[in-house]
Amino acid sequence: MSAPNSTLRQRSGKEKNKAVVNGDKVEDVIANIYQDVQKKTSREWDYKAALAIITVLAFATRFFGISHPDEVVFDEVHFGKFASYYLQRTYFFDVHPPFGKLLFALVGWLVGYDGHFLFDNIGESYIANNVPYVAFRALPALLGALTVVVVFLIMWESGYSLPACVLASGLVLFDNSHVGQTRLILLDATLVFFMSLSIFCYVRFYKQRHEPFGRKWWKWLLLTGFCMSCVISTKYVGTFTFVTIGCAVCIDLWDLLDINRKGGALDLFTFGKHFVARAVGLIVIPFFFYLFWFQVHFAILNRSGPGDDFMSPEFQETLSDNLLHQASLDVHYYDVITLRHKDTKVYLHSHPDKYPLRYDDGRISSQGQQVTGYPFNDTNNHWQILPNDPILDGARADEPVLNGDLVKLRHVVTDTILLTHDVASPSYPTNQEFTTVPLELAAGERHNDTLFEIRMEQGKKGVPFKSMSGQFKLIHYPTKVAMWTHTSPLPEWAYKQAEINGNKNVQQSSNIWYVEDIPSLPEDSPRRIKEVRKPKHLPFLVKYIELQRAMFYHNNALTASHPYATQPFQWPFLLRGVSFWTQESTRQQIYFLGNPIGYWIASSLLAVFAGIIAADQLGLRRGVDALDKRTRSRLYNSTGFFFLCWAAHYFPFYLMGRQLFLHHYLPAHLASCLVTGALVEFIFNVDPVLDQETASTIASKKDKVTGKLSDKTKRTFQTASDRLKGHSMITTWAATFVVLAAVIGGFIFFFPLTYGWPGLTPAEVNARKWLGYDLHFAK
Template structure:
């Protein structure tokens, strides 16, 4: 939705009566010329008001936010839930050790920055939940202070979004309180986790865009550019923390698209734009909201690569070429060139299973009735074994040149040493994949006669150059069956008992699949004193930044999409708005203390209910308009569709896309959408009570001077005052209930005090799987 807001000095420039100016984000509505004259006259009568009541409220709310986020932040003094990941990553940054994660680097770099500030060296690697921070001398409070700071600042940003959008003080307070006293927002921001940074940056992007849009009548000015660029920077921080930050781009992008569509209208109030002028608007938004954020996004990866210069646990996720850019890399340091007739062990990169064979044969028939070749079994085996040894042979018997190296794209054969048979693939369906080819072995005699072609395989080194030598460890390759052009492949589903539950090896027709990659793990035939094993001094190589970035992006997206395994605390998106399930973060058996990630049920149910109410109001309004009944004044409708509609759009774009994802999902994924629902709730409080700003005496005098009205405005003031009083009363009741819900679930959020069995059961409102309930 496009965004439009009243000016910040609301008390002297606010609309009056049935004014037609939307007070917040939205599509511009027709404006009464007398209203413009009124505002101008009012500004001449009175100096700007500082809105002391709003300032006092945001100050108090900010202080409360810091108290609720920082209170008892040192408890527990043990590793909690996903601190095992993000605390570990901060330590790796400080040690400059390369690691791999599916999330972009910005949020993790902030943790490393905090560790650097306090002089931490990264010696503790957060291996297990429950490990003691005190015993290991970890400045964990400093680490936790970073997300707590972000979480505390999010609350006044929510207030400011409502303030900048022109809402009355009760609406601003309600939206802020729904985040301030929400147990999920508090719990997620008191631990070494990324979501506090994500939610804060998302809220800042909404605020900055509202400020930018309010300057639409003064385009290309200094402030206009400032807020446009700050919107882009906020968006870059969102997506640089987690990839779900793309939902914020969709929110702002939708608002920008509607705004640009309005600028194309030749009947605009402010006059039609020429196509060159429209092009300037389009280009400015493209630069500020797409190009510059993208460069910031790349910048954090450049910092990431610059810091992580040493070999580490993330090496295995990257190509050998990438690993050569890291110092102390074991793989490239120990790589040995492979010669023909070497005995080698071939290992699958993804599953770490060895290419294996043994004398047992495939059964005549599989469970589904299909017939096999009854050939010797070829499987994947996870442990070192003599049956993993294969001799690499040249294509022709006459190629037996001593010491000749195996090179890229050469045709080879593999002899299984223990059974003296040759590896073969043929047009017979594999045990589990009828579309994939079976792998087996045949005798040396058959391999030299009628089955010769079926034993030929091409060595295809990943990103290899013509004539490149194959090396152990660093030489990752695909083994392509030459006649049928299928790649040797395996997976983790075990075969039945007849194969000792080992991995199936088969021929995959999809040659481009990354899981087709293998490497030579060891060359057992080389004597330990052989000159071939002497290590030569290795120079660290360099790669262009974009090449490294593209490779890392591919790996991140692949492994992120692969997070499909079940988790005991995973939940479905339909559960989140109703708070049907939480997540157990930490338990202490001796004291019966626990941290259970759960929102404030009262606040979540209220916000979710009002989302449905909002949709119902829109449907009812559209239906009544169809029947010729206009129940709303233009100001209320403009704000309902534009401002509240923008907040509802933010909720929808941050929530509905999760239904399309196949990866693991948890309750914390709903936090950005919950923040947006809090904004909708505050806006509907104002709509329901039809609250408008009370005019001061100067405004009343200006209206009288323009219209000659002497009785209408005081009567209007009385009605507005009653509506505002009712909204304050409603706010008081709602706030009391919200705070009560927060306080009731507080022991589960802060991890103390411990609860008795009856107290735990009293908090299982929707059957939450809490600990110590018996």
């Protein structure tokens, strides 16, 4: 991306015109004139007036009727809840980084909210529960309105004409998806605002490239890094903003490395300074800000809460009031225990019924006693933990079980011993079947097959094995498989209980179990008498790394189908939306949907840009140079940068296996609006400052220099000057008004679905099902 410049290319045969004025090349003289005029026109009142109008409209569209509906809407159940947890200092778990949620918590704290409401269900009343929901919604509305302003400023700072600025910002201003997402307690307004602010700051930084390492240069470099850190600290898709800026920086550094670069080559030491400065400003400092928000997150959430189960016992010990550790008991040999799976919450269970001789696919089982997972607690879930030596009554009684010990598990009701062997499980032919065998076989020929190792998560070998806090994997000693279960039920012959099998992938996190209770231990046992424990301390980086692993794991696990999930190829064409909220009595609904007209125009011009680049490259290969140097530079560097921003925020979604929704496309859509505004200027051949005043200014300065030029250069300069004088922006403004009129019409037409008001009749609903949108109340 580059600031506008102006040159005149003169050729005589194969030689360029070497005309000079007072020792300067003609091209440089004209460029200086152009820059002087640009500085003057960049302060013109019309840009400021247009920005003021757009700002007012942005706030009006985002804040209008923001109190409706006065009920919990869609994902407000999550992010409103998280704000309440922050205010209660109760630990929770979420797949997104903390920055955006901390902003909501700050709003709640500022208005004196105590976090008593937990946003449990869509449709719950805010009024009845005395929740300051308008204050919460005002934050994304504010950021959404400022995003429109930033889009205008990006275009302005990039040197585009007023119509281009108005069109790009207008497409965001009157887009229903941007409006709808910024009127609710959701994170996307924060994400999109800081994404756009990152682009703006980088544009300002790049404009300081001729004065490197100056105060302004450093200011805009560091602000770019800070804004990018806010993006990725809101959602991990903020990585795409780093990709955008990173690619632009790499191209810039590659240009600085060129020994033939314009303005002179840099020595390697100076180039190294440029490289290090960018690395520090755009990578190191953003990373430290990113860590800072997690530090705040951990500092606030110091009480036990619903997020405990996602973390290790060591992490949970850092939280006060942790029930898991208050109920934690040392497990001794010969204790009767109940084992529960961490993820599915089923108990390790057995009953006298046998596996069938043959399964549905024809495989033969061992016909041994069934071992299953059962969601309810009963006596068939009781197992006695025994030492690994042959069963001797009382041997090692009252000795604590230690991490790494080899043990046996006796099913109390049927008096059999747990075993797994090289027989395929019912549902997973690659996994081993779990069953039980009589005591005499367990003490004799099947002894080794009944041995299991207690392998506690993040526990040192030899530490006491505990109930509740002692999360562990049960590893079969001879075959090294881990006891595992899953959510798909077994057939009727197992009463549709969960399958227990031996998982060969021992490292899989879903292999984890814990001892929930020790039923054989009397209530008055000294082992149940516990002192009040003080929270332990873990280093920040240990907690941060553990949380990061859990966040990435659960984020990647969001692969289940969803009725409103969409594929990336559907977004540019707006093939479907998402139902946010409905009210049967008034036939009102909020349906998250973009402005189809705006989406289709922006998507079409993305294809147009790709076609223009392809045509230009083909023409250059064939010796056809249809563009002047400055126009090509702006097309490739500035518009190309916006296109890169769109591509970086769009194409990576094709590589993701997780659930995707329309709101994931908002950053890419904003970038497509920038491309649209830039292409309007290119298509209509509008110079950003070539109005009548500019033409007159250049014409007056032209008279002072043309006397020292050759006749041929004078004629070229005169032709260019005449073109500037005669150029009118009427056509450009007309195109801009036509496009915006259509976009505003679409915005108004879908207004009731965006604002949830007023209710629509079936005929009105069906009229808005342009591409078969699954709207409610269509009958």
